[in-house]
Amino acid sequence: MMNIKKCILPVCLMILSIGITACKKNNGFNTVISGDTTKPLPVSNIKVDNFNGGANITYDLPNSPNLLYVLAKYKINDNTSRETKSSYYTDTVVVDGFAKEKAYEVTLYAVTRANVMSDPVTITVNPKTPVYSAVRPTLVLSADFSGVNVTGLNPLKKEIGIIMLSFNKNTGAMEIEDQYFTKSDKIDYSIRGFKSEERRFGVYVTDKWGNISDTLQKSLTPLFEEAMDKSKFNALNLNNDTPTDFGWAVPYLWDNKLDGNGWHTKFGEPLPFTCSFGIGKTYKLSRFVLYQRIGSGYTYNYGNPKEFSLWGTNSSSPQDIKLPVRAPEGTVIGNWVNLGNFVFPDPPSGNRPGATTSADEDFVKKGVSFKVPFQAPSVKYLRIAVATTWGNVAAAHLMEITPFGVAQ
Known part of the structure; x- marks a missing residue:
């Protein structure tokens, strides 16, 4: 299993770069544009609407003319912390990327134009089964001409990554052969270029937050083609x-x-x-x-x-x-x-x-x-x-x- 985990480095690096880009888009929130350092009141009347892998959190904004945004801090798994910001023009912040269907704590702050934060308000969200995790049980690996084929279902049409692996005799490990990203509701994808001899193949599902499913493995003999x-x-x-x-x-x-x-x-x-x-x-x-x-x-x-x-x-x-x-x-x-x-x-x-x-x-x-x-x-x-x-x-x-x- 350790060898498979090592294979995900290219995916994680890609996801990290996406995260860095996303953070840059929020830089405008951090600009101090006011000398009023009055501490704002926290948000109130909080409601949670859970969805697959995340939740919509609605609230009433405090009556503060200096308010700039609402900040949500949370962990999507044991190791990864995220922050999501929502401007004072809206009453909703979206938290997503959670790794499992379970309870997670989210801490909310109201933040002023002087970058002064309110007292924290901690709530609990209960996201439904994350999309990557819901897709994984539907995957089927089968022999294809000159390779293998994977089929599956993605009914919510959310972007996922289908990561294909095969056993490498030289390294003695399962290694990534291909990475396929899709929003399609039906997955039907093949990798080719293999001899018609038995080989161990694998596939797992990932998402843009770096969550990874378990790996489906199967020994298959690619069909001959010419x-x-x-x-x-x-x-x-x-x-x-x-x-x-x-x-x-x-x-x-x-x-x-x-x-x-x-x-x-x-x-x-x-x-x-x-x-x-x-x-x-x-x-x-x-x-x-x-x-x-x-x-x-x-x-x-x-x-x-x-x-x-x-x-x-x-x-x-x-x-x-x-x-x-x-x-x-x-x-x-x-x-x-x-x-x-x-x-x-x-x-x-x-x-x-x-x-x-x-x-x-x-x-x-x-x-x-x-x-x-x-x-x-x-x-x-x-x-x-x-x-x-x-x-x-x-x-x-x-x-x-x-x-x-x-x-x-």
Whole structure:
């Protein structure tokens, strides 16, 4: 267990830096802007509304024209003390980050513009189960292609960290492999890059205050997967697929080149923008990596796909049918089945399309991986169907696709 605890240092350092930044935001409260050193009366008529991991504390402010803020001092665990301030414009202070569902003491002070504190008023809060602690029992570890997958539930949609570990033979310890932070209500995350041999994996949950759950550990054997042999791919050229233009054609999607030409549809064609191709033989797909068109303002812009679906068939005679713009996963139309619906992740910078940063460029240059649902059937032909693009233009374009899976 000691080795696992040592692994949390990067997380704790990150949390410490966040705490320091948060403290700086409150520096204005500490400025002495009055020579009136009269001691204020304490807050009164205090009420507590507990929630998961914290509490809202309401009160009546003292009748003091010199009042600046209310200060709450408390411990969130045995070692960590926190302070929260609320200006005199409000009657509520929020205390949060508590490690457990139990009683905690909170001490309140009224503070003047001369930084004079009132007598303390100590109350008890009883926070409900902290979110990180509530999420932990829902986690399930299972083998995935080239790694492991963790699923779980976060119904309150609060930010948590999912910390993935694996046993390192060289150090003889469980060490951090990845850190994933999310507010999503459903957790479905995989780490990859492992051989198909038994290994000890682990996962725990943390939050922005540095609280840490116990660690779920399990010995698992990652499923085998391989990158498909692109030399065996071939364009299908269905009449219902979107015509291409500008010398960009479907076969450029698997030429292993991220510059030059890719796939580009003709402008003004109806949705969805589609292309179809064979992958040489039947595969059970595990995932695929897409590469956007980048540079010259194209990153997260123009015809780069935003919402799209992947369809497949294992028939030796794929039907030439028009696909719908959207359909539920598993929908069968002719002999084509919807293998999954996907949304390209937002730019890491959070900037709007056309204003992306070098970090956004670096993110898409590496390719973005999309997991194919495990229940999807094996196929030997694929169709990409683009529903929306980042630039909301009447065409779509991509540079490369790299599918992974297991040959059947």
